[in-house]
Amino acid sequence: xxxxxxxxxxxxxxxxxxxxGAFQSPDxxxxxxxxxxxxxxxxxxxxxxxxRLSFASALIGTVTGLLxxxxxxxGGMPVWIRRALTTxxxxxxxxxxVPLAFAFIATLGRLGLVTVxxxxxxxxxxxxxxxxxxxxxGLAITYLYFxxxxxxxxxxxxxxxxxxxxxxxxxxxxxxxxxxxRLVGAPVLAPSVLGCFLLLFANAFGTLATVIALTGSxxxxxxxxxxxxxxxxxxxxPNLGYALALGMILIMSVSNFLYLFLRQRAERWQK
Amino acid sequence: xxxxxxxxxxxxxxxxxxxxxxxLHMQDSExxxxxxxxxxxxxxxxxxxxxxxxxxxxSVEIDxxxxxxxxxxxxxxxxxFQSYALFPNLTVAGNVAFGLKxxxxxxxxxxxxxxxxxxxxxxxxxGARYPYQLSGGQQQRVALxxxxxxxxxxxxxxxxxxxxxxxxxxALRGEIRAIQRELGITTLFVTHDQEEAMAMSDRVxxxxxxxxxxxxxxxxxYNRPASRFVAQFIGALNMLPATLRDAATGMVETPIGPLSLxxxxxxxxxxxxxxxxxxxxLRLIAxxxxxxxxxxxxxxxxxxxxxxxxxxxxxxxxxxxxxxxCFNRTGETLPQIGxxxxxxxxxxxxxxxx
Amino acid sequence: xxxxxxxGPSLVTLAAILYFFVPLYAAFQxxxxxxxxxxxxxxxxxxxxxxxxxxxxxxxxxxxxAAILFGALLVVPTAYWVRLRLPKLRPVVExxxxxxxxxxxxxxxxxxxxxxxxxxxxxxxxxxxxxxxxxVIGYVVLSLPYMFRAVDNGMAAIxxxxxxxxxxxxxxxxxxxxFxxxxxxxxxxxxxxxxxxxxxxxxxxAIASLLNRSAFGPYMxxxxxxxxxxxxxxxxxxxxxxxxxxxxxxAFANMKPGQGLFRLPFxxxxxxx
Ligand SMILES: Nc1ncnc2c1ncn2[C@@H]1O[C@H](COP(=O)(O)OP(=O)(O)O)[C@@H](O)[C@H]1O
Ligand SMILES: [Mg+2]
Numbered sequence: 007x008x009x010x011x012x013x014x015x016x017x018x019x020x021x022x023x024x025x026x027g028a029f030q031s032p033d034x035x036x037x038x039x040x041x042x043x044x045x046x047x048x049x050x051x052x053x054x055x056x057x058r059l060s061f062a063s064a065l066i067g068t069v070t071g072l073l074x075x076x077x078x079x080x081g082g083m084p085v086w087i088r089r090a091l092t093t094x095x096x097x098x099x100x101x102x103x104v105p106l107a108f109a110f111i112a113t114l115g116r117l118g119l120v121t122v123x124x125x126x127x128x129x130x131x132x133x134x135x136x137x138x139x140x141x142x143x144g145l146a147i148t149y150l151y152f153x154x155x156x157x158x159x160x161x162x163x164x165x166x167x168x169x170x171x172x173x174x175x176x177x178x179x180x181x182x183x184x185x186x187x188r189l190v191g192a193p194v195l196a197p198s199v200l201g202c203f204l205l206l207f208a209n210a211f212g213t214l215a216t217v218i219a220l221t222g223s224x225x226x227x228x229x230x231x232x233x234x235x236x237x238x239x240x241x242x243x244p245n246l247g248y249a250l251a252l253g254m255i256l257i258m259s260v261s262n263f264l265y266l267f268l269r270q271r272a273e274r275w276q277k
Numbered sequence: 278x279x280x281x282x283x284x285x286x287x288x289x290x291x292x293x294x295x296x297x298x299x300x301l302h303m304q305d306s307e308x309x310x311x312x313x314x315x316x317x318x319x320x321x322x323x324x325x326x327x328x329x330x331x332x333x334x335x336s337v338e339i340d341x342x343x344x345x346x347x348x349x350x351x352x353x354x355x356x357x358f359q360s361y362a363l364f365p366n367l368t369v370a371g372n373v374a375f376g377l378k379x380x381x382x383x384x385x386x387x388x389x390x391x392x393x394x395x396x397x398x399x400x401x402x403x404g405a406r407y408p409y410q411l412s413g414g415q416q417q418r419v420a421l422x423x424x425x426x427x428x429x430x431x432x433x434x435x436x437x438x439x440x441x442x443x444x445x446x447x448a449l450r451g452e453i454r455a456i457q458r459e460l461g462i463t464t465l466f467v468t469h470d471q472e473e474a475m476a477m478s479d480r481v482x483x484x485x486x487x488x489x490x491x492x493x494x495x496x497x498x499y500n501r502p503a504s505r506f507v508a509q510f511i512g513a514l515n516m517l518p519a520t521l522r523d524a525a526t527g528m529v530e531t532p533i534g535p536l537s538l539x540x541x542x543x544x545x546x547x548x549x550x551x552x553x554x555x556x557x558x559l560r561l562i563a564x565x566x567x568x569x570x571x572x573x574x575x576x577x578x579x580x581x582x583x584x585x586x587x588x589x590x591x592x593x594x595x596x597x598x599x600x601x602x603c604f605n606r607t608g609e610t611l612p613q614i615g616x617x618x619x620x621x622x623x624x625x626x627x628x629x630x631x
Numbered sequence: 632x633x634x635x636x637x638x639g640p641s642l643v644t645l646a647a648i649l650y651f652f653v654p655l656y657a658a659f660q661x662x663x664x665x666x667x668x669x670x671x672x673x674x675x676x677x678x679x680x681x682x683x684x685x686x687x688x689x690x691x692x693x694x695x696x697a698a699i700l701f702g703a704l705l706v707v708p709t710a711y712w713v714r715l716r717l718p719k720l721r722p723v724v725e726x727x728x729x730x731x732x733x734x735x736x737x738x739x740x741x742x743x744x745x746x747x748x749x750x751x752x753x754x755x756x757x758x759x760x761x762x763x764x765x766x767v768i769g770y771v772v773l774s775l776p777y778m779f780r781a782v783d784n785g786m787a788a789i790x791x792x793x794x795x796x797x798x799x800x801x802x803x804x805x806x807x808x809x810f811x812x813x814x815x816x817x818x819x820x821x822x823x824x825x826x827x828x829x830x831x832x833x834x835x836x837a838i839a840s841l842l843n844r845s846a847f848g849p850y851m852x853x854x855x856x857x858x859x860x861x862x863x864x865x866x867x868x869x870x871x872x873x874x875x876x877x878x879x880x881x882a883f884a885n886m887k888p889g890q891g892l893f894r895l896p897f898x899x900x901x902x903x904x
Contacts, residue, residue, distance in 0.1 A: 008705060008708075013730075013775075021734055096881070108866035111862070169362060172362055175364070182350060189367075211735075214837050215834075215837065219836075219852050229737050232737050233837065255734055258733045258735060274409060
């Protein structure tokens with residue numbers, strides 16, 4: 007079967023090559039040294055930075071996306087606004103990479119529209135206050151441009167799945183608004199929200215082009231470190247590079263599989 | 278004093294008035310059904326009583342207290358929905374306990390009440406299950422237990438049986454009625470199924486186009502329909518156009534010949550009327566049997582065997598057929614299609630509609 | 632519940648709209664400021680006059696198109712076959728199609744470079760055409776999840792089994808069934824997957840850059856380092872393009888099988904001779 011051969015040769019085999027290489031010494035013997043090498047300060051810092059950035063961006067994306075979805079679906083917004091924003095989200099969640107970085111440079115860069123406007127009109131110099139687009143929080147704000155729309159898109163079915171009758175049943179039984187949310191709404195949404203958070207986390211963790219376009223290669227999140235390693239073998243040990251890749255795969259798999267698992271769980275409820 | 282009073286209720290959605298001048302006085306422990314075709318405003322009335330919709334004008338009183346301005350969670354009502362609406366994240370016990378928990382009933386009392394309610398709906402031992410592990414009928418029982426656990430003043434049910442299989446529907450309606458009687462809980466029940474309404478209710482409100490056409494016991498509704506709509510909506514009905522000849526004696530002229538209604542009518546002579554009667558009021562007269570005063574002939578066109586009943590249609594005049602229901606008694610042979618038959622009807626069973 | 636105006640949701644929506652809109656406006660505004668003291672489209676003109684831009688864009692369009700063609704040829708028969716004859720294999724095939732969502736493209740290309748490098752049995756990276764091929768293959772893999780989903784959904788919408796049986800009973804061969812019966816019926820689904828693939832691959836950076844291809848993604852990054860106004864113009868154009876591609880994808884995804892793609896409704900199919 008061509009499909010299986012193709013995916014085996016060009017997807018599974020190359021990835022397995024890395025995985026196996028992660029447990030080999032340069033002369034081909036089995037070893038855990040590479041994996042242990044991930045604890046090297048430079049690499050560990052890189053992972054820690056990636057995890058923090060992905061976590062922050064996923065958290066902000068989850069919260070804002072959830073607020074937006076709630077406002078649009080349950081907040082009585084006109085249907086056309088909701089439809090327009092959903093369509094926009096379909097586009098924006100695919101609008102990652104280099105052009106996104108350019109748009110944000112024009113917005114929050116040193117000469118960006120918002121930066122300049124704040125300085126001229128309000129006298130607030132955000133760069134003077136320590137903000138930089140090319141830093142942790144700058145990246146987090148930029149990621150939000152595709153994270154929030156993605157959250158809106160993936161959480162919408164779950165929020166629409168909150169049946170009007172649940173709320174009414176709760177109210178007729180004497181529950182207040184907050185009691186309904188605490189006892190029913192939030193627990194029903196929780197698996198979906200957590201799942202979507204993990205999806206956003208993975209989404210941020212794998213982001214490379216946006217970071218490069220914003221910061222060159224100066225901001226060493228894991229994908230950048232790996233990128234540099236492939237380019238110029240900065241770790242002086244290809245097998246350590248393999249271990250780096252394996253670490254990425256592991257983090258991505260865990261968050262994606264948990265996402266799928268939680269989504270399935272949530273669907274069981276919502277039938 | 279009635280326990281639930283609905284006064285001059287009007288509800289409009291924009292230009293569309295869906296409830297018009299609706300009044301209802303429910304006695305304590307009474308079971309009343311709102312019956313009517315889909316879209317006639319039954320659910321809207323129920324939701325106004327529950328507090329999910331605000332009436333355009335009119336008021337709702339429960340137990341002498343005007344609740345029109347109260348939020349649903351302050352009204353002490355119980356509600357059941359067609360879609361069960363159990364909380365999917367809570368167990369059966371958690372669902373039943375919900376109303377007690379939010380009103381601060383103690384844990385021990387809650388446990389006791391939950392057990393009592395589950396026993397009442399025949400689901401003892403199901404407390405630890407989740408809703409998705411139950412059948413539709415079981416879920417609706419849990420919904421009933423949940424609704425009555427906090428001892429609501431009024432129980433509101435919106436087509437709770439419509440999503441269930443025919444067999445379970447019949448069984449559960451009996452159980453709901455039995456529990457309602459046992460607890461003496463005032464109940465307003467919405468349905469579009471006349472059999473359900475007739476079988477369960479103390480009184481039935483027949484609704485049409487947002488109005489209550491008639492309020493009465495099932496017997497009254499069926500035998501003395503107050504309007505043409507009620508007569509047509511409840512049960513099957515034969516219609517016969519007629520012209521009044523003599524109002525004093527009730528003589529009318531019809532396509533099947535002159536008939537005497539054996540009573541005086543308020544209309545003036547020459548008025549066009551519609552006569553109506555139930556299929557089971559018509560009787561097939563056997564050969565040699567004495568003819569009743571009101572009789573006419575017809576030709577059997579169709580015959581449906583329904584078990585306890587055999588339903589015929591007979592052509593009695595050009596382009597005019599009537600339905601006839603006969604009991605299927607062993608030993609009695611009923612005529613076949615194509616036979617000429619003689620039909621009789623008691624005068625007092627003929628309704629006069631304008 | 633009463634549908635009344637509520638302040639919280641309105642504020643949230645407004646804030647979101649602002650957040651979405653401001654960067655686009657800023658980029659647009661910035662892109663017009665290339666000439667001092669006046670608003671002009673000079674940045675756009677400058678982009679289009681750059682020969683490197685044209686070359687890079689052409690290269691990426693060709694690579695994406697090749698990936699679409701290759702991907703469709705790979706996925707359509709597979710999805711068909713799995714649906715029809717090998718439903719047991721379905722979880723495996725589906726799982727494999729989802730793998731690229733888990734494996735970042737840097738990792739994928741890393742593996743491919745090592746595996747098909749100069750000292751391997753299949754040294755693709757040593758020649759120019761081999762590297763181009765590897766790029767296209769990388770794009771096929773990258774778009775696999777989307778392509779498979781689109782095609783599979785398309786097949787779910789028509790009754791594959793009955794269509795096949797009908798064709799077989801008329802004596803059609805396997806290949807003929809796939810290409811003359813199945814393919815036309817899921818055309819809309821394939822096209823929808825194609826637009827998504829296109830929007831993913833056109834500006835792709837990691838694979839192209841690590842394979843040293845002068846593709847559009849690396850070109851944009853380079854431009855971002857060298858120039859000020861042109862990148863903003865590119866951002867606006869990319870956004871517009873993404874919007875168009877997503878719109879087309881939506882339109883085709885919602886199209887019913889058999890509905891003509893480019894044929895007008897009143898045109899009849901030519902009768903068979
Ligand atoms: N929220 C609403 N907005 C507008 N029209 C409504 C709304 N709810 C009900 N209606 C209309 O009111 C009429 C009565 O509805 P309903 O009370 O649900 O009827 P029933 O329960 O008897 O089928 C219908 O025509 C329905 O379309
Ligand atoms: Mg209704």
